[in-house]
Amino acid sequence: MSGTEPKKYVEWMSAALFEARRARDTGDVPVAAILLDAAGNRLGTGLNERELSHDPTAHAEIIAIRQAAQALGTWHLENTTLVVTLEPCTMCAGAILQARIPRVVFGAWDEKAGAVGSVNDLLRDRRLPHRVEVVAGVLAAESAALLRGFFDEKR
Numbered sequence: 001m002s003g004t005e006p007k008k009y010v011e012w013m014s015a016a017l018f019e020a021r022r023a024r025d026t027g028d029v030p031v032a033a034i035l036l037d038a039a040g041n042r043l044g045t046g047l048n049e050r051e052l053s054h055d056p057t058a059h060a061e062i063i064a065i066r067q068a069a070q071a072l073g074t075w076h077l078e079n080t081t082l083v084v085t086l087e088p089c090t091m092c093a094g095a096i097l098q099a100r101i102p103r104v105v106f107g108a109w110d111e112k113a114g115a116v117g118s119v120n121d122l123l124r125d126r127r128l129p130h131r132v133e134v135v136a137g138v139l140a141a142e143s144a145a146l147l148r149g150f151f152d153e154k155r
Contacts, residue, residue: 008040009105012083013139017107019045020085020146023060026052030150033060033084035068035077035101043080044068060084061092065099077101085143087114087136093122097130105135107143 012034019032028048035044046063050056061084069075077099085107088096093115096104104116104123115122116134123132 009083009135009138012036012040012081012105013085013107013143016083016085017139017142017146019047020060020143023047023049024150028052030146031060031084031086033064033082035064036081036083038079043071043077057091059089059092061088062095065095065101069099075099081105083138086110086147087116087118088123089113090115090120090122093120096123096132097128100130101132103133103135105138107137107139108147109137109140109144 016032016034019034020030023030023032026049028051031048033046034042037043044064044067046060046067048060049058049063061082064082065077068077068080080101081103082096082101083105087106087108087110088104106116109118111118113119117136123134
């Protein structure tokens with residue numbers, strides 16, 4: 001998107017970027033995900049925790065989805081929106097499909113591992129029984145700058 005995003009998407013992504021900065025404290029890549037109900041209330045918040053937990057599946061999206069499923073008492077996360085600062089990978093896209101999340105809003109594109117339009121596009125694959133509305137590039141420059149800064153510090 002390019003400056004015409006609905007105000008709620010920008011607000012949600014700003015909140016996710018605030019959370020993502022916290023992941024840096026553990027040495028994890030600064031990515032955050034927030035899962036919201038239809039009214040915009042938080043059901044789950046996840047940060048990348050692969051380094052912190054020594055768990056290769058501890059991506060921000062997975063953590064947010066698990067929290068929301070626990071909070072709601074169901075794995076059917078219909079009528080929700082997942083906001084994430086980086087385009088989801090194949091694993092996370094699979095979890096989004098399995099949870100029946102109808103909308104994903106993301107910030108930066110991931111040209112190396114993105115599965116929502118960059119490398120693959122699993123969420124909109126017509127061969128699958130569940131497709132997801134994708135709102136891409138919300139605060140993309142800010143999301144990408146956070147990631148660039150993290151990797152520049154690592155070098």
